[in-house]
Amino acid sequence: MKRTLSILLAICLLLSCAAVFTGCKSAGNNNDFPVTVGDVTIDKEPQAIVVLSDKLADIISYIGYDIKMVGRSEECDQKFLSVVPTVGTSAAPDVNAIKSAGADLVIAEDTLAADVKQNIEAAEIKVLTLRPATNKDELEALYTDLGTALGGKTTGAEKGKKGFDTLFETLDTLNTVSTGVVQTSAYLYLNNANQLCTFTAGSLEQMFFNYGGTSNVFVSQTEPMIETEYLRIESPTYLFVDSEEVIDIIKADPSLANVSAIVNDHTLVIPKINFERHGSSVEQAVFDILSYIEKISKATPDEATAAATEAATEAPTEEATEAATEEATEGETEIDYYAEGAEGIVY
Numbered sequence: 001m002k003r004t005l006s007i008l009l010a011i012c013l014l015l016s017c018a019a020v021f022t023g024c025k026s027a028g029n030n031n032d033f034p035v036t037v038g039d040v041t042i043d044k045e046p047q048a049i050v051v052l053s054d055k056l057a058d059i060i061s062y063i064g065y066d067i068k069m070v071g072r073s074e075e076c077d078q079k080f081l082s083v084v085p086t087v088g089t090s091a092a093p094d095v096n097a098i099k100s101a102g103a104d105l106v107i108a109e110d111t112l113a114a115d116v117k118q119n120i121e122a123a124e125i126k127v128l129t130l131r132p133a134t135n136k137d138e139l140e141a142l143y144t145d146l147g148t149a150l151g152g153k154t155t156g157a158e159k160g161k162k163g164f165d166t167l168f169e170t171l172d173t174l175n176t177v178s179t180g181v182v183q184t185s186a187y188l189y190l191n192n193a194n195q196l197c198t199f200t201a202g203s204l205e206q207m208f209f210n211y212g213g214t215s216n217v218f219v220s221q222t223e224p225m226i227e228t229e230y231l232r233i234e235s236p237t238y239l240f241v242d243s244e245e246v247i248d249i250i251k252a253d254p255s256l257a258n259v260s261a262i263v264n265d266h267t268l269v270i271p272k273i274n275f276e277r278h279g280s281s282v283e284q285a286v287f288d289i290l291s292y293i294e295k296i297s298k299a300t301p302d303e304a305t306a307a308a309t310e311a312a313t314e315a316p317t318e319e320a321t322e323a324a325t326e327e328a329t330e331g332e333t334e335i336d337y338y339a340e341g342a343e344g345i346v347y
Contacts, residue, residue: 032152037145040128042105046150050098051076052090052108055132055277059143060107062279063163065150070101078281092116099123107149132278133204139278140164167279171211171286183293184234185214186261188226188250189242189272196231196249197224205275208282212289214238228256235260238296240289242272268292 034043050071051057057076060066066080071087085101088094090108098106098120106120110129117127128149133139140161147160187209191197198218199206210216217234218226232255239261241247247267250256261267274285 032155035148035153035156037128037149038130040126040149042126042128042149045152046105048102048104049150050087050093050101050103050106052087052093052106052112053132054078054273056107056109056130056142056146057081058277058279058281059146059163060150060279062167062283063143063147063160065146065159068150070103071098078277080280093120095119095123098125105149107146135202135204136207139204163279167283170283171208174286174290175211175213183214183238184217184236185212185238185240185289186217186231186234186236187240187270187275188246190246190249191224194249195225196228196246198226199275200224204278205272208275208278208286209240209289211286212240213293214289228253232256232259237261237264237266238293239267240270241267243269266296 143164147156
């Protein structure tokens, strides 16, 4: 099963990448433009875009339109976007830099200040503002809207929908694979007051974390801040955290000293922001969870292996030795046949 998970992880990653790159080569439709997304009408296909939101940039990359990016805000710090020049922060972008980049469309979140938007539009550059998704239906609509704005009402919309479907098909496939034993887990981060928090029920972040193939002990959490007593009682096998600081705070609390993941050092840092970027980053986060659990599972002998090892160290009795010798003699012809006639095959 572990070998199957390894292969499936690799195949799913390749398939999701293939879906993106296939979309990059699709031909446009003459009737794709003009399109209206939100309150913005785009007359022709954008060729040079600037993105002022790391969350939107993640989706744009996932559906293959990052090839149009000529600028990004500093918050768009994903490694796969590092070759794109920065144009300042999301709140205070450099309009001259945006104009110099030849941008014909700026994409930002709906929290973009009105005066900043006006300054960009004064440079005769259109600005599309979109609200990040808070549930799966909104996420599908966001994928479609971004695809439509960048590729048109037919080609782009289909590409956006295909990207959304590919993301969840990949995660659904991975979620059908089990290492054989249901493990418990938790995801923890710190709020501004250094209190331990987790993803809440119904959030996209918790939904994506739950694709990690484990039983989330905080699956019913309605508020971000957790009760440390509950963490102690549930004692999850794995802890996934936003930073090493989270681990330090847990270790400093004597009441949490016996939490299984802490005792066995089954912890992994996956930045919280990766679960808030609902494209390439969150897909990678789920891959990282599954890969880590597989790695730990391979390094931990199961009960059958332990029993076999213990039995092998016990001195055999005279009766057992005679019986084994007799059995080996009787099966000699069959064993030799397999060894000589089917080299490399394990029976």
